Structure formats: C-alpha cells, structure tokens
Amino acid sequence: MMKRFAIALVLVLIGLIVAIAVNRSDDATEAHNSGDTEIVSNSRESEDYAATSFAAADSGAGTMSASTLAPALAPTLAQAAQSRPEEATDVASALSPQEERAWRASLPTLESIRRQTAEDTHRTPRAILNAAEKFADLIVSAQTSKVAAREAFRKFQICAEDKDAQWGTTLKALCLANAKAIAQQNPGEFDEEVRTLERNLDPRTAEITQAFDRL
Amino acid sequence: MRNNYLVLSLILAPVLVTMGCSSSTNSTPPDRPGLAALQVECNSSDLADDTDGPFIDPGMSNFDCSGIRTVYNGIRKAEISAQENSNFQKLFGGTNSESVVGFMNQRVHYIVPGTTNFAVRHTDGRREIMPWTREERIVALNAGMAMWLTIKRNAAQFPGMTFTLGRTPIDSTAPTSGVILLGRRFADFPLVDRMETMVHEARHSDCASVNDDLCGHPHSECPSDHELRGIHACDGRGIGPYFTGAVYSKTVGTTCANCSEKEKQIALASSLDSLNRVVNRDRIERGIEQGWVIDRVPGSSPKKHRDDLRTVHSSRKREMGR
Secondary structure (H helix, E strand, O other), X not given: OHHHHHHHHHHHHHHHHHHHHHHHHHHHHHHHHOOOOOOOOOOOOHHHHHHHHHHHHHOOOOOOOOOOHHHXXXXXXXXXXXXXXXXXXXXXXXXXXXXXXXXHHHOOOHHHHHHHHHHOOOOOOHHHHHHHHHHHHHHHHOOOOHHHHHHHHHHHHHHHHXXXXXXXXXXXXXXXXXXXXXXXXXXXXXXXXXHHHHHOOOHHHHHHHHHHHHO | OHHHHHHHHHHHHHHHHHHHHHHHHXXXXXXXXXXXXXXOOOOOHHHOOOOOOOEEOOOOOHHHHHXXXXXXXXXXXXXXXXXXXXXXXHHHOXXXXXXXXXXXXXXXXXXXXXXXXXXXXXXXXXXXXXXXXXXXXXXXXXXXXXXHHHHHHXXXXXXXXXXXXXXXXXXXXXXXXXXXXXXXHHHHOOHHHHHHHHHHHHHXXXXXOOOOOOOOOOOEOOOOOOOOOOOOOEEXXXXXXXXXXXXXXXXXXXXXXXXXXXHHHHHHHHHHHHHHOEOOOHHHHHHHHOOOOOOOOOOOOHHHHHHHHHHHXXXXXXXXXX
16 A cells, blocks of 8 residues: 555656646746747737737837748747747758758749749649648748747748759749748747848849839 | 545646646647638528629539639638738728729629630621630630730721620620639639639729720730740739739738638739739839729720620520520
8 A cells, every 4th residue: 555655656746847847848938938029829819910910010020121021921930939849950950961852852843833834824833832832831830849940941941042043933932931931930040041041042032022022 | 545536636637737738839730721711602692692793604613603702702701901002002992802802893794614605706707716715724814805805906807896605795895894714724723822813814804095005904925034934924014913913912921810821821922923923013113103003994884894794694594594
C-alpha cells in the first residue's frame, strides 16, 4: 500500500512540474510578444484578427516597410508569434539541399506559365493558381512554430530571389510579399534577409511590387 | 477505495492540464472554409429575389448555372473593405461588395454557355463568323463586345450583319449589351479567380464612344520586352479589364474577412498577374483623371439592354422548352 502511494505521489509531482513548466513557457512567449501591436488574443474570432492587424497596418504600426501586400497576410499569421518552441537555427539552413531542390522543382517555370497563357490568353494560368494554393498551406504552417516559420520564409526567399530566372514576375512578387509577411510577424528574425531580398530584386518584380502597393 | 480515486484524480489533473496547454500551443490553426462554403444551386431561394442579376440562358446546364450563381453569391458576400478615395472606390463607386454587385449589374445582363452558336444573318450569306467562341480553350468572353467588334471589322464585307442567339436578334451596335459567354472550363477555376474573371469581363462592356480605341477595352499583344511577349494577353491602355480585375482581387486578397487563406493567396496571385499585364501603367492615373473609369455609349443604358435581353430570355426559354 505504501509503495503504491509513493509511486502515485511521484507521478503527481512529475505532472505538476511539467504543468508549471509549460505555463511558464506560455507566459514567456506572451511577454515576448507584448510589444507587437498586431498580436491579438487567441480567443478572438479571425475577423477580429483582420480588423486589428489592418488597423495596425493602416496606421503605420507595422514593423516593416509600408507595403500593402505584406500586411494583408498578417491576419492569419498573427497567431504565429503566440507560442513557439525556441530552436536555434538560421534561415539558410532551414531546408536541406534536397528539400531546396524539391521546392525549386515544385514551382511552375516561366515557360509553363507562357504556354498556359498562350493556350488561354485571358486567364491567370492554372500553374500560378496552384502555386498560390500551395503558398497558403505554407502561410498556415508558418504559424505553428519558429522552425516552420523559418522553413516557410526560406521557401519564399528562394522563390523571390529566383537566381536562375526560372519563375515569372507574378510568382516572385507574391513570394516576396509572403516572405515579408512572415518577417513582419517575427520581428527581428528575418529583417536582414528581407533587406537583401529587396536589394537584389530584379527590376520587373520591384516595379510590379511598387505598382501593387499603389493600386 | 476512496483514497485510490483521490490519488488517481491527483495524478490525472496535472496531466490533463498539461495536455490542454500542449494542444493550445502546438495545434495548427485550421484554414477557414472561406467563400467556397457559399455554394448555391440554381433556383436557390437564396437568389430568388436577385432581380438585378443576369439572365442565365436556358441552354446552360444546371451545374454551370449553379457555378455562376455561386460566383455572384461570392461577390455579394465577400466581406471586403477598400479605402476611401482608392482606385477601388473610383472604379466601383463604393468601398465594399455591394458596390461591386452594382458595377456588375450595370454591365453583365445575360450569360450564355460556351456551346452557344452566335449565328450571323447578313445580306448575302449564312456564315458563322465567331466559331472560335465554341473552342474548348475559351473560359470566359464578353460576347457582347466580341459581336460588336466582329461587326465593326466586317461591316464593309457583310453589310446588314446581325447576330442572333437562337432565333432572336441581339443588339450588337455597341459592346455594352452585357452578354457574357462562359466555357465549360470556367467551373474548373477556383471561386475567387472566377469572381475576378466576371469583374474583368464586366469591364469589357464599357465604352465611351464606338469610334474610340478604348471602346470595349480590347486587349493587345504584350510588347517585346514583356515576359508574355507575342501573346495577345496585355492591356496597353491603362485602366482596362486587367486593371479593374487587379484592383478587385487586391482588395479581396488584402481585406476579405471571410475568405480562406487559400482564397486570399489566389486573389493576390490573380491581382499580380493581371497587373503584370497592364503594360502602360503610367496611363492609369491619366485615365482616371480623364474620366475613363465609368464610360458609357450615349443612348445605351443598362436598363435598355436588360429589357431587350429579358425578351431574348423569354424567347430562348420557349425555344428550349424550359
């Protein structure tokens, strides 16, 4: 009887220690986020995320440049900074070389976009729409952890950089916007990478991004 | 025994608390159902009082008809909000979905399926001049504008040319009639993209003067320095259908409160793609200043077109036995 009671007591203690540790981690994350105007309570409805973050964007409270495209993604990313496990890794190594190759291969080439446009001149090529749907999955997954945010940022970074000029302007501009949106939700995490991206952007993508902001 | 329960609850309580905390910190927020949940069927009571919406040709299948109703429902119910004095407001006359519905109702009056044969009557022949409209590749087309352009380009060769839908003549003296053709593949595209497509096609109904190059806002070949060079997929005149679609989609992608993340990404992609096709963007502001935003052929009113097409619709229903 005493032996069983001792085991039970030990289990209770372990349970309590774990519970306290988790709560502390939450508190720390909350405190970390308290300076971000776009972070809203988890209990709010998504409409409230939109209202809060757009209000912040409109009033210039965003931490990044005044792009209208990046703040647009803030509502669904707002939850991201709520609680994330701390894992030390940098953006460049967020994806393995194999993962990078697979990601590059999964993006539609300019050639395929041209082909689809020629077939149906009026419409946005299906390849671009499919890629956009895939980007949405990344945006949602970026909310789950800092590691996922880095992976998503790295993918958008690769796409926006387009070192081999493989993808069209539309896709690059969208990837840049998504990368900036993730950076905006992770203050201080990707600032240098975003600056480099914007500095090295090809002129056509830079021009479309500016035109979009003025639209 | 009572002690055992006490011990068990003491063990379980912190474990359950811990599990609760874990689930709230690690779960992925699900993407919301978005506008796709607004699917409606043809003849749905939801749209029964839609007296200003377009007539749908009885030749349209119930499946495609439902697709169109869903697009209109999506346009109407998308919770969007544009800035005051924005391009959106200048184009649509307001800052929310209601203004877009108003814009559409002024420009889209009759929707026909991609299988439609726009027969042509003229003084000496029975030639079908627009067979290409029935090609599989055609997803959406402002047929009213295409008919007007066809007549304009062929009037000398075929005088007295008149288009008919079934046995009923259609007024094709201007591109403003608002007859839109939707191919079978239209339904394959995501809802948000279809919404943008309808706004784009609506803009083709605008015309300030039939002698003006801007009438109907026809597209042009992309220039040699454009990535779509050589393809007839650009707007060279600033505020045409691609610009209009880009403005609408941007507003959906950036402000839609009841869209899913997928829908917002698609809207942003559509907007950027459309904007990329506006090749003389320096003309945008000039166009707005010169009043090209809302233009209308003198004597051509949406009400007149709608009344004419109500007659066409009744006639078509009799022809089709529906």
